[in-house]
Amino acid sequence: MFEHDEDIIESFSFDVPLNPYKRYPKTYGMYKNGHINRLNIVNQKVIPFTIFCLKHLERLYIQNTCLYCCNCQQSDVIEYFPLSLKELSIYDTNITHLSEQLGKLTNLQTLKLSNVGLTTLPDSIDNLSSLLMLYLPFNNITSLPITIKHLRSLQQITLKNNPYLRSVQQLNGLPSLEVLDASYCSIESLPRDLPKLIDLYMSNNNLKRLDGIQTLGNGTSSKKFFYFDMNYIGLVTPRIQRMEDIILTLVELPEGFKVLVEVVVIGLNLTNNPTAKSFENETFYNDNITSVLGHTYQITTILDGLLKDYQAHIRPNFGEGPTKINFDILVSSFGPIQDMDMSYTMNCYFRQRWRDERLQFAEGVGVLSLSTRMLERLWRPDTVFYNSKYSYLHTIPTSNRLWRLFPDGSIWYSSRITVKARCNMNLKRFPVDTQICQLLIGSFANAASDIEYGWRLGNNKSVNFDAKVLLSQFDLIKYPQYDEIRNMNGRNFSILRVDFVLKRHMGYYILQVYVPSSMLVILSWVAFFIHREATADRVNIGVMTFLSLTTLSFDIRNYTAAVPYLTALDWFVIVTYAFLLASLLQFAFVHYFTKFGYGDPSTYFPDSLDGVLSNEENAEILDYIRRPSMFYPPSSNVNEKTIQINRNPWLSNICRYVRRLWFCISGNTKYKRSIRKRTSRIGINSRSELDVFARIVFPVSFILFNILYWFYFLHFQN
Secondary structure: OOOOHHHHHHOOOOOOOEOOOOOOOOOEEEEEOOEEEEEEEEOOOEOOHHHHHOOOOOEEEEEOOEOOOOOOOOHHHHHHOOOOOOEEEEEOOOOOOOOHHHHHOOOOOEEEEEOOOOOOOOHHHHHOOOOOEEEOOOOOOOOOOHHHHHOOOOOEEEOOOOOOOOOOHHHOOOOOOOEEEOOOOOOOOOOOOOOOOOEEEOOOOOOOOOOOHHHOOOOOOOOEEEEOOOOOOOOOOOOOOOOOOOOOOOOOOOHHHHHHHHOOEEEEEOOOOOOOOOOOOOOOOOOOOOOOOOHHHHHHHHHHHHHOOOOOOOOOOOOOOOEEEEEEEEEEEEEEEEOOOOEEEEEEEEEEEEEOHHHOOOHHHOOEEEOHHHHHHOOOOOEEEOOEEEEEEOOOOOOOEEEEEOOOOEEEEEEEEEEEEEOOOOOOOOOOOEEEEEEEEEEOOOOOOOEEEEEOOOOOOOEEEOOOOOOOOEEEEEOOEEEEEEEEOOEEEEEEEEEEEEEEOOHHHHHHHHHHHHHHHHHHHHHHHOOOOOHHHHHHHHHHHHHHHHHHHHHHHOOOOOOOOOOHHHHHHHHHHHHHHHHHHHHHHHHHOOOOOOOOHHHHOOOOOOOOOOHHHHHHHHHHHOOOOOOOOOOOOOOOOOOOOOOOOHHHHHHHHHHHHHHHHHOOHHHHHHHHHHHHHHOOOOOOHHHHHHHHHHHHHHHHHHHHHHHHHHHOOO
C-alpha cells in the first residue's frame, strides 16, 4: 500500500513530526537513510494499524496509548511488530499478558514494560537471544517462566514494585546477569547461581535468611552493592572479619556470611531488619570488605538537603503551569446503598501521584518509603470529594497512609479511606430501576489553572474493584471515569468523575411485595364462587384482603424514600387496591339484585311442598338446601315434615349422586334447566350473572395489567 515510510506516517490519525530540530515533542519520529528507525507515540487514543508496515523500525516507545487495533486483543498486537525492532518500550498501557508471538522479535535487545498490569511472561521469551535488558517495574507479575534462564545475553533485570512476585529462583543459571532489582516485591529467598552479579537490590521484601549469598557474584572480581534493608533477616553467626564504618547496629548475619571473605563487597546494606542484635563488642577483620553503607544516615542527609530551603506552602511548578495530580482507586468494599437518604458508602485505597522537582535526588539511592510524618513538611494537594456527606481516614492500628519518594521527585501517596457520598436517585421506576451514583474528586481551593487532575492509567482503567466485592441489592454494571472542567462560583475547577452504574436486584421485592399483593387479589376472587346469599362470607373476604394490603403497603414505606412522586411499586399497589375495591363493589351490585334475601334459604321455604314436587325432586331440593356454605353449618330447619322424601336404599342414593356429579361435570343443559325450574318454585335465588362475568373479567384484567406493567418497566427504562 505504501512506497515510502513517510506515506505510512501520513496515514496516522495524529501528527508525527519527523526529525524535530529543537525540542523533542512527546510524539515524534526519527528519519534516517530513507526509513523511519525510531518512533515515539505518547498520549494518543490508539496506535494506528499501519505502524506495522514500518519494516525498518528499530526503536518504538508507546506511553498511555491503547494497543487495540481492528479486532485484535492487546496481547495479539505484539506479533505484528516489525522484526527489525531492537528496543520496545511500553508505559502506562493495559496489557496484562503477552502473546507467545513475542518470541518472533529475535533482534530485540531492550524490552521495557512499565505500569501495564502485566501478570505473566510467555514461555517463548527464551527465543529473545539478543536481549540485554528486561525492565518490568510496577506490574502484577506473580511468577517468572522457567525458560527465562536460557537468556544467556541478559545483563540487567528490573522487577521492582511487583507486589505478588514471591520467587526469583527461575533466574538461577543466567551467566551474564549483572544487575537484579527486585525491591518492593514479596520475595522470600535469594537466587543462588548468578556468577556475574554486581548490583542486587532486594529492599522491602520478605527475606528471613540470606542462604547462598556466598555464590552471588563469585565469578567476577568487580566490587558489588547488595541491598537487603527493610526485610526480616534475623539468623546470625558473626564470622565476618573486619567491617569498617559500621554506622547502625546490624542484625545477626547468617552462616553464609563467613564465606564473604572470598567475595569483594563494597556496599552491604542490612538496616531496618526487625530482629536486630548488637555487634558493638565484636571486632571484624577483612581487607576486602571496605565499607558497609549507613543507609539511614544517607537518607537522612538526602532529606535534610532537600528540605533545607523547601517551602511547603508553595505548590510544585509554581508560575510555570498547573501541577498535575494523577489518581487511581482500588475499591475494597462497596455499600450499603441507601434509598432513604440517597447515599452510598465505599471503602477504597485512594492513590495520588504528583511530581515535585524540588525533591529530586540521585538515582542510586532508590525509592524512599518513609514515615507519614514527613508529609507534614511537604506540599500536598487539597483534594476533596465534592459530593461526600462524610469521609474518614482509617487510623487503626496505625494511620493507614503510605508515601514514597522517587529520584525524579515524583511522590506516590496512598491512603485507605471510607467515603459516604450523595447519590441523586430517580425512584420513579423503583424497584425496576437503574441508578447512577457519582464520585466527584477535585481541589478544595485551587482552580484548574493551579491544579490539573487526571487518571493515572487513563479513563476507564484507573478505578478497579477487589475481586471479592459483592453487592447485596444491586449489580454493578460499569463504572466509567471522566476528567472535566466545571465552573463553580465563577472559577473553573479540574474535576475527576466516576459514574457507578447500578441495577437493582428484583428478587427481594418480588417475594416481599409483588407476590403477596397478587395473592391478595387472587384471594378476593374466591368471593365470586360463593353463594350470593352468603353476605357475611363475601364481605369478610373483601375487607380482610383490603386490610392486609394496607398493612403490607405500610411495611413497604419503611424501606423506601419519601419522594413527592409515584414509583413503579406505588402504581402496582394502587392498581391492586383498585382490584380489591372493585371486587367489593361487584358484590354490592350482586347483593342489590338478590331476590329473596340472604342467610339460610330454608327459612323462606313453605311449610310443605307436597303436590308441588315429586319425591325424587324433594330429595334433590333438600340436598341443595342442606348443602353447607364456607362459613356456616348446614341447615337443620328443613326436615321430613316440610318435605316428604322417599327413603331409597343406599345403593340407589349412590347411583343418583354419581349421575348428578356426571351431569355437573359434563355441563348437561337439561339438568341445569331442571335445577333452575325447581329452585324457582321454592323461592331460591338463581346464579348471579355478575358473578359469572367477574370470574372471567377480573383474572383476565389482572393478567393484562401485569403484562403491560412489566413490559413497560422492563423494556422502556431510561
